[in-house]
Amino acid sequence: MENRQRLYELMVKKRSCLCVGLDPDVDRIPSSCGEGVIGMEAFCKAIVSSTKNFAVAYKPNLAFFEQYGAAGWAALKRIIQSIPEDTLVIADAKRGDIGNTAKRYALAMYEELGADAVTVAPYMGEDSVKPFIEGHEDHWAIVLALTSNAGAEDFEFHGNPPLYERVIERCQTWGDFNQMMFVVGA
Incomplete structure (x- = not known):
């Protein structure tokens, strides 16, 4: 299926065109999520869980994860794995x-x-x-x-x-x- 058709069908299915940006600034994440990479991952997964019925795409900003090296990259991969399979990852x-x-x-x-x-x-x-x-x-x-x-x-x-x-x-x-x-x- 062509990319544009895939995107269109997803928008129709979810009745939405929402793309959720994931730019987790650890200085602004609630302390209840935890600190550092752990807090960042918990925060992003909570956002995904809260928006997955409406979002047609998630757009993680890699710089927020790359600053933590391998631990940040691993957290990013786990966050992406928590995104529904039919939803796009940018x-x-x-x-x-x-x-x-x-x-x-x-x-x-x-x-x-x-x-x-x-x-x-x-x-x-x-x-x-x-x-x-x-x-x-x-x-x-x-x-x-x-x-x-x-x-x-x-x-x-x-x-x-x-x-x-x-x-x-x-x-x-x-x-x-x-x-x-x-x-x-x-």
Whole structure:
């Protein structure tokens, strides 16, 4: 089944288009969840449990887990295992490196972590995005185009047309539209 069809059917089934971000800042997690990685995992699993009937996707921000090394990665994998199988997992990794390295990132995200999609930074060009779609027909590359951070103005709005428009135009020539989405911040 095509990715977009799979997503559409999930939205119809759950009567929702909710994507839940998992950005567990340990300084803001209730102490009742525990401390450090243990608290982060308990907090995220509680969020998944509370929202699983409505969420069509979960988007864990990998930086919050990677800061804890192997323990954080293991917690992230357990959290992903707690997500219902029919629900999409978006690895919010913002990877953006050259071909051979990007290929290894894609394998880590899709095969090791079990993500359905990965956020990628396109600014190193085609070879930083294509490894996330070539050979991964059942997965998405979610390309950063127009982000919502204050620093977006440093680059994304420059040019005529603005850089973010050129990114979207160019990326559409790199692969199947069924495997690509774009980040456009509000």
